[in-house]
Amino acid sequence: MPVKNNSDKKEYLKKYYHTHKVEAKAYREAHKAESKAYREASKEKAKAYYKEYYKKNPENKKRVFENTKKWYKENPGYKAEYYLKNKERASENNKRWNKENPEYRRIMESKRRARLAGAGGGGFSKIQWEEMKKEYNGICPYCNNKKDLTIEHIVPLINNGEHDADNISPACKSCNSSKGTKSMLFFMLARVNNLIEK
Numbered sequence: 367m368p369v370k371n372n373s374d375k376k377e378y379l380k381k382y383y384h385t386h387k388v389e390a391k392a393y394r395e396a397h398k399a400e401s402k403a404y405r406e407a408s409k410e411k412a413k414a415y416y417k418e419y420y421k422k423n424p425e426n427k428k429r430v431f432e433n434t435k436k437w438y439k440e441n442p443g444y445k446a447e448y449y450l451k452n453k454e455r456a457s458e459n460n461k462r463w464n465k466e467n468p469e470y471r472r473i474m475e476s477k478r479r480a481r482l483a484g485a486g487g488g489g490f491s492k493i494q495w496e497e498m499k500k501e502y503n504g505i506c507p508y509c510n511n512k513k514d515l516t517i518e519h520i521v522p523l524i525n526n527g528e529h530d531a532d533n534i535s536p537a538c539k540s541c542n543s544s545k546g547t548k549s550m551l552f553f554m555l556a557r558v559n560n561l562i563e564k
């Protein structure tokens with residue numbers, strides 16, 4: 367049949383699928399790897415394109431973000447409905463994202479804790495966090511060991527410490543948990559005097 371335009375083409379394909387279900391399925395099966403590779407490649411291409419585009423037009427990124435936010439606000443049921451429909455996939459995606467972005471996850475988790483504690487402060491960016499760690503050469507300032515660094519609130523949130531770049535220090539997990547809600551001064555003195563084990 368003569369295919370003149372896109373809507374004709376769509377119509378034609380629809381009819382074709384209905385009358386050639388077996389063939390269409392066989393075709394899909396035979397080209398599975400190929401279409402997957404194609405999808406992956408276009409995804410990468412689109413990602414690179416938008417990255418470059420937003421770099422050149424940062425104000426557009428903000429606009430798109432605002433528009434998306436607005437849309438979700440105007441369509442409140444959508445997110446929940448979508449999530450329910452795609453629960454399993456969303457949870458898989460979440461897990462993968464967390465695994466691939468441990469530092470972001472860490473920052474978001476500390477933000478969540480600060481929010482629950484009702485802490486003030488302007489928060490901090492991933493760049494600020496990366497810079498802080500670099501400043502310490504990846505070494506925990508409390509025990510001088512090179513370890514995986516977690517986010518520590520110098521003045522604890524429970525003592526009205528703010529969730530702010532000025533009140534954040536990298537600390538290894540064990541120092542972070544043994545400092546707990548103690549002030550930095552008390553914690554350091556207690557350590558020096560061997561009241562707290564390293």
Ligand SMILES: [Zn+2]
Pocket residue numbers: 506507508509510511537538539540541542
């Ligand atoms: Zn430490």
